[in-house]
Amino acid sequence: MPEKFDVIVVGAGPSGTSCAYKCAQAGLKVLQIERGEYPGSKNVMGGVLYRKQMEAVIPEFWKDAPVERAIVEQRAWLLDKDSMVTTSVKNNSWEEEPCNNYTILRAKFDQWFANKAVEAGSLLINETVVLECIVEEGKVVGVRTDRPDGDVYADVVVLADGVNSLLAKKLGYHNELKPEEVALTVMEVLNLPKEVINDRFNVTDNQGVTIELFGDATKGNLGTAFIYTNKESLNLGVGTTLSSMIKAKMKPYELIEYVKNHPMVSPLIKGAESAEYLAHLIPEGGYYSIPKLYGNGVLLVGDAAQMVNGIHREGSNMAMASGTLAAETIIAAKEKGDFSEETLSSYKTAILDSFIGKDLKKYKDANHTFEEQPQYFKDYIPMINRAASSFLTVDGTSKRDKQKEALKTFTKEKGTFTVVKDLYRAWKVMK
Amino acid sequence: MEENKNAQTIEEKQYLIRFKADTESHLHVLSHDVCIEKCPDKLCTIFCPAEVYKWEDIRMHVGYEGCHECGSCRIGCPHENIKWEYPKGGHGIIFRLG
Numbered sequence: 001m002p003e004k005f006d007v008i009v010v011g012a013g014p015s016g017t018s019c020a021y022k023c024a025q026a027g028l029k030v031l032q033i034e035r036g037e038y039p040g041s042k043n044v045m046g047g048v049l050y051r052k053q054m055e056a057v058i059p060e061f062w063k064d065a066p067v068e069r070a071i072v073e074q075r076a077w078l079l080d081k082d083s084m085v086t087t088s089v090k091n092n093s094w095e096e097e098p099c100n101n102y103t104i105l106r107a108k109f110d111q112w113f114a115n116k117a118v119e120a121g122s123l124l125i126n127e128t129v130v131l132e133c134i135v136e137e138g139k140v141v142g143v144r145t146d147r148p149d150g151d152v153y154a155d156v157v158v159l160a161d162g163v164n165s166l167l168a169k170k171l172g173y174h175n176e177l178k179p180e181e182v183a184l185t186v187m188e189v190l191n192l193p194k195e196v197i198n199d200r201f202n203v204t205d206n207q208g209v210t211i212e213l214f215g216d217a218t219k220g221n222l223g224t225a226f227i228y229t230n231k232e233s234l235n236l237g238v239g240t241t242l243s244s245m246i247k248a249k250m251k252p253y254e255l256i257e258y259v260k261n262h263p264m265v266s267p268l269i270k271g272a273e274s275a276e277y278l279a280h281l282i283p284e285g286g287y288y289s290i291p292k293l294y295g296n297g298v299l300l301v302g303d304a305a306q307m308v309n310g311i312h313r314e315g316s317n318m319a320m321a322s323g324t325l326a327a328e329t330i331i332a333a334k335e336k337g338d339f340s341e342e343t344l345s346s347y348k349t350a351i352l353d354s355f356i357g358k359d360l361k362k363y364k365d366a367n368h369t370f371e372e373q374p375q376y377f378k379d380y381i382p383m384i385n386r387a388a389s390s391f392l393t394v395d396g397t398s399k400r401d402k403q404k405e406a407l408k409t410f411t412k413e414k415g416t417f418t419v420v421k422d423l424y425r426a427w428k429v430m431k
Numbered sequence: 432m433e434e435n436k437n438a439q440t441i442e443e444k445q446y447l448i449r450f451k452a453d454t455e456s457h458l459h460v461l462s463h464d465v466c467i468e469k470c471p472d473k474l475c476t477i478f479c480p481a482e483v484y485k486w487e488d489i490r491m492h493v494g495y496e497g498c499h500e501c502g503s504c505r506i507g508c509p510h511e512n513i514k515w516e517y518p519k520g521g522h523g524i525i526f527r528l529g
Contacts, residue, residue, distance in 0.1 A: 035517055035520050035521075036525065037525050041524075041525045042523070043526065044526065047529065105528045105529055106526070106528075106529055107526045107527050107528050108528070126520075127520040127521030128521075129517045129518075129519060129520045146520050164500075166516075166517070176505075176506065176511075177502075179506055179507050182502075184478065184480065184501065184503050184507075188438070189528045189529050190437060242503055242506060242507050245503075245507075246477075246478055246507055249472070249474075251477055251482075252480040253440075253482070257439055272436065273436040273437060274436070274437045274443070274444070275447065275528060276447050276448060276526065276527060276528045277445065277448060278448075278499065278528075279480035279501045279503075280501050281501050281502050
């Protein structure tokens with residue numbers, strides 16, 4: 001007789017582990033299955049962990065978890081070839097506990113987090129691929145793994161298998177993803193001594209900085225690059241939608257070199273030593289790409305459920321929140337002794353009522369619009385750079401004329417009507 | 432101080448990573464004829480972040496051992512000509528950091 005669990009969680013990333021942890025804590029019999037050698041060994045993230053949703057799973061986690069630096073400054077760079085217009089928000093109160101957010105290294109963090117679920121009573125099995133869900137009479141009753149005699153049964157299966165959720169696809173919960181629904185991102189971890197990072201980023205030992213780079217960082221394609229500070233390394237990455245990568249015929253590893261060699265970036269990473277190179281897809285289809293989230297005996301969480309807000313670089317927090325909501329749904333279903341589609345449907349309501357559903361809905365048209373209207377990245381960022389640079393170049397022209405000239409730059413190059421139309425369109429999808 | 436401690440080429444980048452390759456590939460080009468006849472640009476050889484795909488005269492060479500398991504080739508192949516699976520449990524890429 002094969003073993004039966006209350007819950008099987010497929011995947012040991014933030015969404016799966018949040019769910020496993022919460023269920024185990026409530027006394028449910030939980031099995032978590034991870035395909036990697038250890039949790040985190042297949043996972044990649046830019047590196048910003050939001051405190052709030054993690055704290056909802058493990059209070060005061062920062063006292064124990066392997067976090068790198070508390071982020072006190074968030075910069076945005078609008079890059080052109082040899083210039084940039086930047087904004088920054090720095091707030092030293094973000095360093096005071098509970099901090100706003102932290103940088104982390106995922107392979108370290110995920111191991112720690114999954115281990116917490118184990119301590120709470122969840123059983124973790126690594127190095128095991130789930131091949132498919134076992135469906136009996138229209139109900140998911142367990143999973144088939146690639147181990148010998150690898151069938152395991154449970155009342156409910158949680159698919160936390162990430163952006164490439166072959167399991168959800170096999171169940172018919174979504175079609176194959178399209179190249180415009182995913183961002184292909186590559187990243188390098190670059191080692192630098194702590195003091196060098198502190199000097200170059202103007203921070204102290206535990207303070208961290210994030211920089212998002214737009215415009216020339218992706219050669220004008222829809223996407224961003226980023227530089228985040230860890231204790232003694234930087235995470236430097238760049239990504240565009242896979243469709244942009246294809247259209248522009250860019251090689252991701254050449255694009256990251258382009259960023260590293262950009263005159264605004266290279267002084268920050270001078271002398272750094274590459275420690276790791278990573279590639280991953282980010283599900284950025286947003287609201288319209290959300291698959292079927294629940295069925296008889298099954299729930300979808302995290303990246304598998306497309307819970308990423310690409311506009312605000314949020315994902316791990318949505319993963320954790322969705323894992324937590326899934327756990328609450330499961331605990332209530334267990335009390336009822338009913339894991340039918342109808343009972344589990346409260347999960348979808350909970351998602352849509354939470355910040356996840358609200359934020360994804362707010363930006364539902366943003367990505368598609370920017371994909372179809374490339375001028376925001378291709379034209380406006382260089383124009384802003386030219387206008388700002390011209391305004392600040394002292395060449396004997398009066399300030400009034402400079403101001404006029406700078407403002408005229410936009411309408412001269414594009415025409416007033418186009419500019420107004422583009423501004424309206426951007427406002428509409430972001431409002 | 433050496434300037435080039437950072438990995439610049441894809442070969443140097445791939446060299447930073449630990450792989451535990453299976454003896455069998457988890458990536459399969461379904462039809463090399465499709466690559467020849469319908470895909471002049473051989474897009475997978477361009478966008479694959481690990482340069483897993485290399486076109487060799489008449490067939491696509493798949494260096495699955497260096498695959499990051501990102502899924503781009505499955506989604507990005509315009510002819511749905513790549514069968515994509517996860518490597519067997521415990522095999523494939525092993526990230527240590529990010």
